[in-house]
Amino acid sequence: xxxxxILGPVFIHLFTAIIQxxxxxxTVTQRFLSVGGSLLGLLLAFRLFSRVEENGILTMxxxxxxxxxxxxxxxxxxxxxxxLLTSIAGFAVSIFSSVGLSRQRMLYGYFPIFHFLIMGxxxxxxxxxxxxLYVFFEVIIIASFVLMTLGGRKAQLExxxxxxxxxxxxxxxxxxxxxxxxxxxxxxxxxxxxxKIQAVQNKTLIGITSCFFIIGFGIxxxxxxxYYWLPSSYHTPPSAVAATFGxxxxxxxxxxxxRVFSLxxxxxxxxxxxxxVMAVFTIVTGGFGALIKTNVRRLFSYLIVCHIGFMIxxxxxxxxxxxxxTVFYLIHDIMVKTNMFLIAGVIRQLRxxxxxxxxxxxxxxxxxxxxxxxxxxxxxxxxxxLSGFWPKILLFQEAFTQQQYFFVIALIIGSFVTxxxxxxxxxxxxxxxxxxxxxxxxxxxxxxxxxxxxMILPIAILAAATLYIGLNAERVVHVAEQISNELMDTxxxxxxxxxxxx
Amino acid sequence: MELLLILVIGLLYAGGVYLILRRSMVxxxxxxxxxxxxxxxxxxxxxxITKAKPPVIDESxxxxxxxxxxxxxxxxxxxxxxxxxxLTSFAIVLLKRVYALVDSDDLDDLNTPEEEDL
Numbered sequence: 001x002x003x004x005x006i007l008g009p010v011f012i013h014l015f016t017a018i019i020q021x022x023x024x025x026x027t028v029t030q031r032f033l034s035v036g037g038s039l040l041g042l043l044l045a046f047r048l049f050s051r052v053e054e055n056g057i058l059t060m061x062x063x064x065x066x067x068x069x070x071x072x073x074x075x076x077x078x079x080x081x082x083x084l085l086t087s088i089a090g091f092a093v094s095i096f097s098s099v100g101l102s103r104q105r106m107l108y109g110y111f112p113i114f115h116f117l118i119m120g121x122x123x124x125x126x127x128x129x130x131x132x133l134y135v136f137f138e139v140i141i142i143a144s145f146v147l148m149t150l151g152g153r154k155a156q157l158e159x160x161x162x163x164x165x166x167x168x169x170x171x172x173x174x175x176x177x178x179x180x181x182x183x184x185x186x187x188x189x190x191x192x193x194x195x196k197i198q199a200v201q202n203k204t205l206i207g208i209t210s211c212f213f214i215i216g217f218g219i220x221x222x223x224x225x226x227y228y229w230l231p232s233s234y235h236t237p238p239s240a241v242a243a244t245f246g247x248x249x250x251x252x253x254x255x256x257x258x259r260v261f262s263l264x265x266x267x268x269x270x271x272x273x274x275x276x277v278m279a280v281f282t283i284v285t286g287g288f289g290a291l292i293k294t295n296v297r298r299l300f301s302y303l304i305v306c307h308i309g310f311m312i313x314x315x316x317x318x319x320x321x322x323x324x325x326t327v328f329y330l331i332h333d334i335m336v337k338t339n340m341f342l343i344a345g346v347i348r349q350l351r352x353x354x355x356x357x358x359x360x361x362x363x364x365x366x367x368x369x370x371x372x373x374x375x376x377x378x379x380x381x382x383x384x385x386l387s388g389f390w391p392k393i394l395l396f397q398e399a400f401t402q403q404q405y406f407f408v409i410a411l412i413i414g415s416f417v418t419x420x421x422x423x424x425x426x427x428x429x430x431x432x433x434x435x436x437x438x439x440x441x442x443x444x445x446x447x448x449x450x451x452x453x454x455m456i457l458p459i460a461i462l463a464a465a466t467l468y469i470g471l472n473a474e475r476v477v478h479v480a481e482q483i484s485n486e487l488m489d490t491x492x493x494x495x496x497x498x499x500x501x502x
Numbered sequence: 503m504e505l506l507l508i509l510v511i512g513l514l515y516a517g518g519v520y521l522i523l524r525r526s527m528v529x530x531x532x533x534x535x536x537x538x539x540x541x542x543x544x545x546x547x548x549x550x551i552t553k554a555k556p557p558v559i560d561e562s563x564x565x566x567x568x569x570x571x572x573x574x575x576x577x578x579x580x581x582x583x584x585x586x587x588x589l590t591s592f593a594i595v596l597l598k599r600v601y602a603l604v605d606s607d608d609l610d611d612l613n614t615p616e617e618e619d620l
Binding site (some may be wrong): 005053131135138141145149154158162164165169175176178180183188 | 522527530534537538544545547548549550572574575578581582585588589592593596597598599600604609612613619
């Protein structure tokens, strides 16, 4: 079904960014515009989600060029779910950054760039053309480069060099893959590629091409052995930026892997083994990295890597149940990881440091905030009624069915390490008394009440979303099941894009 | 023509990878630029080179059966060039700034511990 409203979530952020550019240096106006634009984007995303859930896949042909010749935008359930989650996370981060960011950064265009980033994310989720996906990836990385370097501290710029080099390299790999794919099939439309690639005789060439995509998306989603840029750069930008990065940027890589490896390249045994090895090592190395970190944000960075492994493992298992687990974990992970970095931002406001050796006594001073944070930490660990628990069951179940015992062991190690790390962090930051001789630099207490509320509100919103995912798991499982069905059987997608009489 | 382009692509990829593996930041940047250009030529090559057959179809033809040059790779390369221009100019400014702050061109020197700042 053709529907021009698909691009709403993309355009709303584009226009917000442009209007904000006109209001250059008027930070108060920009703040209101940012929160307003994000709210509007969230409403549009909700509407799009409910339409797609009711009517099935929607498409839009740019400039009325019929697919496969023009650029096509496709809103299937996976895309709109991710657009919805991005909008929720973007809304929360935009509220948080209106109070949690220094004025200096806002003066140099934080808000417009932030909205360009969200625009790129929404576009990447919605496009049905592989070269257009590349273009949106570039929109994302150039916006993220600016956000990462904004402020210009030494540590920040050094992190940005590593981040930049690896991400440009990833784009080059991705582009090379697209070039070879175009050379083989002569099309760029993903649905059309799915058909044409089946007719190709030279399967080895297809396998090699798929490796370019694995490397390109692997760097973006930070899997072993390509993840080293992430822990060495994500702890440097301000927390609001780190929240967007940690929650959303790596997940675009997972989305692209899910899309490309379900639609274009159907994983064969070699690809699945490769992905499985990557997943196991990602979980183990990410988890062990988190064990030895004393800086809260560095610790969270390693946990991102660790949990990316769960999702890659689900793709490697490649069955309906496993993909259901992956999609569910993706939904849970975006909400929780964004929230984690916002929490790190609040902890820094409360104590002026993120070093666990210097932190302590937060529970005594701020019991209510601590309980809210505890809820999020519990769901990250995966305590049963909360959101992290359900996808792990699905992944465990499928790993046992397919007798992938290394993955089972990795899942157990990953879960236990996460639990240990988070428990340790809770004890160090919240329960233990403030170490002697440490002066507390509390920037939170002297704030006006509305600023305090605006700082806690986004965490509460995301925690509520997490709670919803956990307690209303039946509905989320239902959505995840539909998505995994769409991923396993791509005929509806292809028919929606190319029409049935092709 | 194809053979020449293949050799150029191979050379550019080899040079790019070699430069990326060095420790100097400037060489890293040059390596990334070489890889980007190699990819662009690769797209050009894989679009199947056709000589002097512009993809402009005369109005009098109902069906066009002659071979013609594929315009899509050129559109793709144009997009990729513009993007890599933007990225490269950003990268140059960033590296210049880092050099001013760190006073070193060596990637191994980029390990300042995190400062406590919002």
